[in-house]
Amino acid sequence: MGIAERRERERDLQQKRRREQILEAAKRLFHTKGFTVATVEDIAKEAELSPAAIYLYFKNKDDIYVSLNLQLLEYLSDRLEALYLEKDAGPDQKIEALKALFHDIYNFDPLILINLFHLQASDGLKTLPPERLSQLNRLAGKSLRSLARIFDQGKAEGRFAPYPSIALADIVWIMFTGAVLWEESKRMTNPDKDFLKPTLDIALDIFRRGITTP
Amino acid sequence: MGIAERRERERDLQQKRRREQILEAAKRLFHTKGFTVATVEDIAKEAELSPAAIYLYFKNKDDIYVSLNLQLLEYLSDRLEALYLEKDAGPDQKIEALKALFHDIYNFDPLILINLFHLQASDGLKTLPPERLSQLNRLAGKSLRSLARIFDQGKAEGRFAPYPSIALADIVWIMFTGAVLWEESKRMTNPDKDFLKPTLDIALDIFRRGITTP
Amino acid sequence: MGIAERRERERDLQQKRRREQILEAAKRLFHTKGFTVATVEDIAKEAELSPAAIYLYFKNKDDIYVSLNLQLLEYLSDRLEALYLEKDAGPDQKIEALKALFHDIYNFDPLILINLFHLQASDGLKTLPPERLSQLNRLAGKSLRSLARIFDQGKAEGRFAPYPSIALADIVWIMFTGAVLWEESKRMTNPDKDFLKPTLDIALDIFRRGITTP
Amino acid sequence: MGIAERRERERDLQQKRRREQILEAAKRLFHTKGFTVATVEDIAKEAELSPAAIYLYFKNKDDIYVSLNLQLLEYLSDRLEALYLEKDAGPDQKIEALKALFHDIYNFDPLILINLFHLQASDGLKTLPPERLSQLNRLAGKSLRSLARIFDQGKAEGRFAPYPSIALADIVWIMFTGAVLWEESKRMTNPDKDFLKPTLDIALDIFRRGITTP
DNA sequence: GATGAATGAGTGTTCATTCAT
């Protein structure tokens, strides 16, 4: 059994590695070509596998896609929750910390946020197991909630003006995704420069000033 | 002669109407399905024409797409320029006016901004007459410049903090496109409500407060 | 009536001119692009008419095609018959005369011979009025017969070896069409030179020597 | 390893078989319908495959076409070179041998020679890898050169009149392609008979007599 | 577990042809 067990574990590990490998390849391709244009064969080639093998690890092309998004959202909601729970920082500092956090997320997967939108717009979701959809919503909700609670903290301390916290969370989210969109379109012509960070930093500064009570 | 002329004019009008008709149909479909998923046949059906007829008015599927974008950008850049040139309003009031302006633009064509991005990412542009591309860039540039000048006015009057005007224009743009993105994804589940206006209004308020000198 | 009659005549003339105009345009286009690639719209544009107008003068795209071929064949068979009936020339001289004749035909319409073949190979003929088909065959037959009779003359005078005249006529025809084919393919790379005449002249010389009795 | 190797070899063989299968089907269809009229679906059906499968073995419809032509030209140029190098036959006998050779070629692929012309005329070549084009020209040139050398031999031995060898080679080529053209058009009405051989035999006889010195 | 081979269901686009005016 020891042997069987170890083998099983190895197999599991191998499987996970393969999945990761495919996701990584898909991420790159969805990034450069977009979801519809990138073909399964492209992904397979990039992952050094046969197209058929992809279907051993994912039900669908859409499935790959959603898995990718879930990955990111998981990372994002974890980071935001941790930020919210952070004891040693005040609300202002936490907003300051968002700069770094968003930059990390962007580096983790630059285009996925935009893709995320696209997924919802397409009918791709209709062919997906419903559990994935709810998982998607759950994580997105969790992220926004963590964000909102940071504002609650600020308002409780009298540091922030009494805007609805949910709205503030939405706006932060909006600025982030908007900036990514904008960054990507700029990159078309200037592929080397990093426009995102300075711009987003300013935006968050202004935002902080804008919600801070005098 | 009068007759011939009138006929010619009528024909021109009819042609314009058809073009408009097709663009309208395409707008709806690109909106609901996205560019790649919406087929030319879909558009034709929506416009109550045969697929072949589409090609009497547009060279390409891409051509429809770009025409749609140019339409919007033209409208947008005109409105922004007018706002900048407006004599009877101070910079703060102009920023206030952006609320209504953006809402108008959104109603004019809700999803086109996102599509715009996608267009640049695809290789659709490679098959297009290069003049269209430059037209695209020209209009986008003009819009941002008008915006930036409003901030210049504000800074000249000592009302706005000395952030670089270009950066401010970018941030406004970012907030707007981000908000559209976010609105659209919300509409998936709540198709009736208008989330955009209140949220964008708050965002612009905060933004104005954030850049205003004490 | 005199007036009515004159008008009718004028109309007839006008019609013929239009037909000719269209045929001329079609000839040029079938020549440069080939039958399948040249579109009816191309022909219409070249003839300075609307596509629909073409159908007032011809039943079909195929109909244009066949009319073109009939034109040539008529010319060809007339010339060959005249040559056969020519009193003042001996058989050798008549074969010599073929050089000039073929060159004329080629100038009249360089590619039509090849097109002719293609027509037969396609199923274009099936949609045609059967009278045209028989007309086609009749003219082709007449041409070959005139040719054969020239050889009969030569054999009767003891100048030509006793090859079957029909076979000889076929061979002359073969050399001619083959040479046109070959010429055309050469023209692809050397569009200016006239390869046909010298080569066909040599071929006919050799042919004459080959069939002449010692 | 032996196993892997054998499998690889089998797979290669299978692939070659499929290619051959498709080429065979295409040959038949281009023959009966012509290149433009024969559809890829036709070819697929004839080859008992799906249209999509065709594209696993050929890049293009044009690619099929050119492959077919190259096949023939290769065969032809090899045979002609062998004939030229043949030690045990004099020039007259070699020309005699052309009869059989041409008949073989015709049986190998009756219509391809005509198609070859068409290929050059179309713009199909523009989408092809340029190496194929040069391969095409190389083989055609090689064939004609072998032919010309046979005449050089004959002239060196004083058996042939001093016509330019290149011209003679051209004429032989012309007679052959012309005869194929002619044969095909005859076959339309008499599909069973073989007109080509007797006529081409006579033509070559006359040709040989025509170039032989007295 | 992995893959090479195969395909069904589209997709954008073209074009000969028709018809109301």
Added chain:
DNA sequence: CATGAATGAACACTCATTCAT
């Protein structure tokens, strides 16, 4: 008589997906 507008029917080609091995 002439035409602008429209379309039905194809066609070459693609791609996500399956399955025997």
